[in-house]
Amino acid sequence: MSALPRRELVLFSGLVVVVALVFSWMGAAYGTRMLVEASCYAIIGLGLTIQWGYAGLFNVGIMGFIALAAFVSLFVTYPVNAAFWGSGAPAELGWALLAIAAGAAAVYAASQTHRLGLPKAWRTLLTMIVLAVAYLWAQSIFDPATTRIERGAGWIGGLGLPVWLGWAAGGVAAGALGWAMGRITLGLRADYMAIATLGISEIVKAFLKNADWLTRGTLTVSPIPWPVPTPQELGFVASRAAYLSITAILIAVIFVLLQRAWHSPWGRMMRAIRDNEVSAAAMGKDVNRRRLEMFVLGNVIIGIGGAALVTFTSIFDPSAFMPLNHTFLIWVMVILGGAGNNLGTVFGVVLVYVIWTMSEPAALFLFQQAASWGDALFGWRAPADLSTRALQMRVFVIGLTITLVLRFAPNGLLPEKPVKYE
Amino acid sequence: MEAGLLAALPVQELVFFINRGLLAGLIIGSVYALGAVGVTLIFGILRFAHFAHGDMMTIGAFVALICVALFPGGGSILGLPAAFVLMPVAMVVTALLAIGVDRTFYAPLRRAKVRPVVIVMSSIGVMLMMQGLVRLFAGTGTWQLEAGGAKTIYRLPLLGRDIILTQPQALLIGFTAVAAIALHLFLTRSRMGKAMRAVSDNPDLARVSGISIDSVVRATWVIAGALAAAGGTLLALDVTLKPDLAFNIILPIFAAAIVGGIGQPYGAIAGGMLVGFTETFAVFNWSVLLRPLAPLLPDFVEIPNRIAFVPTEYKIVVPFFILIVVLIWRPTGIFKGRVVK
Numbered sequence: 001m002s003a004l005p006r007r008e009l010v011l012f013s014g015l016v017v018v019v020a021l022v023f024s025w026m027g028a029a030y031g032t033r034m035l036v037e038a039s040c041y042a043i044i045g046l047g048l049t050i051q052w053g054y055a056g057l058f059n060v061g062i063m064g065f066i067a068l069a070a071f072v073s074l075f076v077t078y079p080v081n082a083a084f085w086g087s088g089a090p091a092e093l094g095w096a097l098l099a100i101a102a103g104a105a106a107v108y109a110a111s112q113t114h115r116l117g118l119p120k121a122w123r124t125l126l127t128m129i130v131l132a133v134a135y136l137w138a139q140s141i142f143d144p145a146t147t148r149i150e151r152g153a154g155w156i157g158g159l160g161l162p163v164w165l166g167w168a169a170g171g172v173a174a175g176a177l178g179w180a181m182g183r184i185t186l187g188l189r190a191d192y193m194a195i196a197t198l199g200i201s202e203i204v205k206a207f208l209k210n211a212d213w214l215t216r217g218t219l220t221v222s223p224i225p226w227p228v229p230t231p232q233e234l235g236f237v238a239s240r241a242a243y244l245s246i247t248a249i250l251i252a253v254i255f256v257l258l259q260r261a262w263h264s265p266w267g268r269m270m271r272a273i274r275d276n277e278v279s280a281a282a283m284g285k286d287v288n289r290r291r292l293e294m295f296v297l298g299n300v301i302i303g304i305g306g307a308a309l310v311t312f313t314s315i316f317d318p319s320a321f322m323p324l325n326h327t328f329l330i331w332v333m334v335i336l337g338g339a340g341n342n343l344g345t346v347f348g349v350v351l352v353y354v355i356w357t358m359s360e361p362a363a364l365f366l367f368q369q370a371a372s373w374g375d376a377l378f379g380w381r382a383p384a385d386l387s388t389r390a391l392q393m394r395v396f397v398i399g400l401t402i403t404l405v406l407r408f409a410p411n412g413l414l415p416e417k418p419v420k421y422e
Numbered sequence: 423m424e425a426g427l428l429a430a431l432p433v434q435e436l437v438f439f440i441n442r443g444l445l446a447g448l449i450i451g452s453v454y455a456l457g458a459v460g461v462t463l464i465f466g467i468l469r470f471a472h473f474a475h476g477d478m479m480t481i482g483a484f485v486a487l488i489c490v491a492l493f494p495g496g497g498s499i500l501g502l503p504a505a506f507v508l509m510p511v512a513m514v515v516t517a518l519l520a521i522g523v524d525r526t527f528y529a530p531l532r533r534a535k536v537r538p539v540v541i542v543m544s545s546i547g548v549m550l551m552m553q554g555l556v557r558l559f560a561g562t563g564t565w566q567l568e569a570g571g572a573k574t575i576y577r578l579p580l581l582g583r584d585i586i587l588t589q590p591q592a593l594l595i596g597f598t599a600v601a602a603i604a605l606h607l608f609l610t611r612s613r614m615g616k617a618m619r620a621v622s623d624n625p626d627l628a629r630v631s632g633i634s635i636d637s638v639v640r641a642t643w644v645i646a647g648a649l650a651a652a653g654g655t656l657l658a659l660d661v662t663l664k665p666d667l668a669f670n671i672i673l674p675i676f677a678a679a680i681v682g683g684i685g686q687p688y689g690a691i692a693g694g695m696l697v698g699f700t701e702t703f704a705v706f707n708w709s710v711l712l713r714p715l716a717p718l719l720p721d722f723v724e725i726p727n728r729i730a731f732v733p734t735e736y737k738i739v740v741p742f743f744i745l746i747v748v749l750i751w752r753p754t755g756i757f758k759g760r761v762v763k
Contacts, residue, residue, distance in 0.1 A: 058539050060546065135731070184746060188753055190539040191471035195676045196749070198473075199742040202673065210735045323669075328550060331543070385561050392562070396554025402547030403527050406540055 011347055011413060018354055032240035036312055038353040039247035043305030045333050045349040046254050046342060051298035053340030053416065054267070055291055056274040058194045061181075063326035064201025065299050066306030067318065068177055069170030071208055071215060073307035074158065074316045077166035077225045081157020089149045093156075096142040103134030149213040156214060163227035167307040174303025175296045177204075182295040186288050201327065208318035215318060222315035230314075247308055251346070254301060258342050263419060270294060271419075324395055329356060332401050337412050344414030359397070363390045435710055437583040443706050449591050449660065451698020452598035456653030457671065458678035458690035459605065460646030466622040466685025467642045468528070470541040475650060475675060476668030477552035478516060482651025483658040483667070484560060486512040487567055505567045506593050509655050513648035520647030521640055523548055549668075557665045565663040567655070590659040597656060601649060602691050609687060614641050622685045670738070674701065677741035681748050683755030692756065701740045704732040 023031035044062065051057040059065075084090065110130040114123045149156060181200055185193040208215050215221065223230070228242035261267050273280040273287050281287050306326075310316060329352070337348015367390035405412070457479060464472045489508035527548055531541050574589040609615035614637070620628040621638045629635055658667065678697045682689025709729040732740060748755060 056537070056539070058542065132731075136729070184749055188749060190537075191465075191542055192680070192749060192753075194473075194539070194542055195471060195673070195680070196742075196745065199673050199738075199745065202738050203736075203742055206736055206738055210733070324550070328546065331546075335543075385563075389558050389561055392554050392557035394554070396551050396558065399547040399550025399552075399554060402550065403544050406536075406544050406547070407527070407530055410536070410540070 008343060008347075008414060015347060015351055015354075019350070022354060022358070029236040029240070032237055032244060034354065034357050036240055036244045036247060037309065037357075038350045039244060039251060040305050040309035040312060041330065041333065041353055042251050042346050042349040043247065043254060043308060044302050044330055045305075045337070045345045046251070046258060047298045047301030047303075047305060048330055048334045049339050049342060049345040050258065050294055050301065052334060053338075053345070054262070054270045054274065055294035055298075056190070057186075057291060057295050057298070058190045059197050059295070059298070060194050060327055060331075061197030061199070061201035062302055062330055063321050063323050064197070064204035065174040065177060065302050066309065066326050067201070067208055067321045068204050069167075069174040069303030069306040070310035070316060071170075071318075072173040072303075073163075073166035073170035073311060074215075074221060074224055075166075076159050076161050076169045077163050077311075078158025078160070078221065079225070080160045081153055081155065084149065084153035084156050087152050089145065089152060089156075092145040092148065096138070096145040099141045100138045103138040106134050107131050146211075146213040155212065155216045163225055163311065167304050167311070170307035171300040171303035174306070175300035178299030179292065179296050182292040186291050186295065198323075201323070205318060205321050208321075215316065218317075218319060220315055220317040224311050224314045224316060226311065226314065243312060250304070250308070255342055255346070262342070268419070324398065328398055328402070332398055332405075335405050335412055336401065336409075338414040338416060339412060340416035341412070341414050344412055344416075347414055348412065356394070359394050360391065363393050366390070367393075433581045433583050435714055437580055437585060438710055439706075440580075440585055443702060445585070445587060445591070447699035447702035448595060448695070449698075450702060451695040452594050453653050453657045453671070453694075454674050454678045454698050455598055455691040455694025456601065456649045456656075457675040458682065458694045459601075459687050460650050461675055462679040462682060462684055462687060462690040463618070463622075463642050464646055465679060467618060467625075467638060468532070468541075470528075470538045470545065471676065472646075473542065473545045473672065474523070474549040474552055475646070476672035477549050477556070478520060478647060478650040478668075479654030479657070479671065480556055480663075480665060480668040481519065481552055481654070482512050482516040482647075483567070483654035483663050484556060485515045485651065486655040486658070487565055487663060490567065502593070503567070503590060503659060505655055505659050506590075509652060512655055513651045516651035517644040517647035520643040520650075524639065524643050553665070553668070560665055562665055565658075567658045567663050588660070590656065594656040594660060597652060598691075601652070602688075605645070605687055608645075614638070618642065673738065673745075674698075674741040677745040677748075680745060681755055683757035686755065686757040689755055689757030697741050697744060700744060701737060704740045705730055705734045705737055 019031070019035070022034065026034075044066065048059065048062065051059050107127060107130050110127045111123065113126060114120055118126070177200070181193075181196060185196045209217055211217065212219070226239075226243065227246055228234075229239055231239045233239070234242070269280070269285055270290065272283070273285060273290055277287055313320075330349075333349040333352040334345055335348075336352060337346070338344025364387055367386055371386055457475060460478075461472055461475050464470070464475075486505045486509055489511050490504045493508065494504060527544055528541055531544055576587045576589065576592060577584040578587070579585075609619060617628065617633045617638050618641060620631070620633055621635060625635070628638075654667070657671075674697050675694075678693035679690050680693070681696055682691070682693030707730050712729070
């Protein structure tokens with residue numbers, strides 16, 4: 001802390017200039033929207049920097065955790081659907097949930113029969129049979145219940161609770177899913193975790209998209225309640241600025257807590273585990289348990305950020321969750337900014353998000369130019385869907401950035417600083 | 423007497439089961455197997471999960487599409503689809519592309535001795551680049567690999583009903599069988615195949631016994647790229663060619679490779695078939711097979727119209743479920759793969 005952190009100062013002042021330019025070109029309403037979204041991404045990025053930067057855990061299913069948290073937040077905060085609660089559907093749904101619980105209990109009981117002296121092979125067979133029967137039975141009770149909800153009330157609606165509670169619940173839900181994933185994959189190679197998280201994120205998306213009784217599926221839900229007055233009441237700039245102040249406070253709180261954790265004995269232990277697993281284990285650290293801790297904590301933060309992000313868009317559309325926007329973009333932000341450096345992560349998020357939003361008009365402009373040049377010089381006719389294709393260029397650029405950063409600047413623009421203990 | 427027995431047999435349901443269950447599982451299982459062999463070889467020899475494999479399959483299929491567009495009459499001499507006759511070109515191009523990608527993106531990271539997971543991430547970057555390029559040049563629509571005309575359909579009569587197989591499906595199953603045998607001969611009989619197995623088992627020991635790691639790596643990419651191109655082309659020939667073909671297929675392929683045991687090519691083929699059959703049987707409507715039993719059952723038992731374990735829209739859950747079960751129960755896979763930790 002002796003010398004002035006010149007690198008940070010230069011980079012951040014450059015970033016401020018860029019953001020100011022965007023404000024002056026595109027107007028204040030556009031600029032604040034971009035900043036709010038960037039701030040939500042910054043929360044998610046801080047969650048990822050815990051997982052990847054602190055603990056070296058490879059989570060490529062961020063989209064799934066965001067989507068789950070967003071849904072739980074929607075469920076908690078959306079106004080109550082009286083048509084659903086007034087009908088007989090809640091009781092039916094309750095019975096269906098009880099049936100699922102009973103089925104799960106039966107499967108668990110079957111899986112414990114070896115304690116009664118049943119040979120292992122028989123136990124496995126028995127568990128499989130009980131699982132199949134219980135599954136089909138629970139499905140036969142559950143399906144009519146959900147169909148009746150879809151026919152009658154449409155969907156189950158929300159609980160009408162305050163927004164902060166929804167975000168917290170979203171974080172807890174994402175953390176719980178992360179706990180389950182971590183229990184299965186953390187003892188294995190990092191690659192398995194990547195595959196498993198990629199899979200779970202697609203499954204969460206498929207579930208939210210098709211469970212019409214729960215989420216209205218592709219019909220989408222809007223407007224999601226905001227924690228601050230909406231644009232209709234305050235105007236775009238003021239309401240977005242109010243939203244930004246809330247997310248900024250969240251970032252500040254998470255940032256300070258993470259900074260403290262990083263410099264604490266706990267943070268030192270985490271770095272030790274990341275850098276040399278074997279020697280950390282030899283020092284008596286429970287490597288897998290600590291990693292699980294990190295993974296769950298990171299997912300809670302990702303969930304909170306994801307809930308804030310989707311609440312801001314004020315529409316819940318399960319098909320809008322894309323691995324590109326909600327997983328790989330965040331990876332680029334974190335590794336470009338500097339994984340393991342909280343300040344670097346926030347910097348990377350804002351920088352990449354500004355470039356990302358600006359790249360859409362830029363790509364369109366470039367391709368229109370190229371098409372008109374091609375037409376003028378060679379008589380080349382551009383395909384009709386040029387604009388949708390131009391946007392695909394961004395996928396390429398994201399991929400190229402990942403590979404280039406990994407090869408030439410593996411530590412990012414603001415690398416992690418080794419903590420020295422005198 | 424015999425005619426009476428035949429009449430009692432539920433032939434229609436049985437043939438329906440063969441068509442929609444067994445053959446469908448075999449077809450999709452073959453595609454998974456072709457992809458999983460490459461994934462498992464790369465995983466075993468280079469020690470990382472190659473996420474760009476699905477997109478390599480797509481690119482292979484698009485190369486075949488370009489070949490068909492250049493030589494539309496390529497297949498007429500042999501009476502086969504042009505895409506199948508020109509598939510070797512696509513396989514060679516994709517194999518060269520795979521070597522190029524390895525030289526440009528993965529080899530420098532390997533030389534820098536990074537953690538394997540960083541190479542995994544780099545492969546995700548390559549995956550996005552391939553996706554972007556394919557969609558940039560081919561758009562986001564669907565393409566037909568078969569230039570006009572209906573597919574030739576083979577009918578095998580069985581007890582008065584027909585088992586139906588289209589020509590691309592027959593080619594796919596045949597090609598997978600030939601590829602499996604060729605791979606087996608290559609890995610057990612040829613010098614390079616033995617070297618590959620040695621590197622997969624113990625890279626250090628292989629290096630000190632004079633095996634050139636570079637040529638082994640090259641051979642790995644050639645096999646993986648060629649089989650990926652073949653799998654992509656044959657899948658696209660059977661259904662349609664879509665740029666996002668790859669993203670839906672990568673999870674079942676990984677599941678197949680892990681079920682079979684990482685680094686075990688035979689395991690990958692078995693795993694591909696297992697995943698393919700499980701997926702098909704999970705969405706199969708079993709009530710069709712139960713319906714002939716209806717007269718035998720008491721009246722109060724009613725057979726529902728649809729008994730499927732998984733609704734079709736949740737198909738992706740099946741490979742994931744298999745993956746999770748294997749990871750919990752036996753992380754080395756059925757065939758005892760090597761890389762777990």
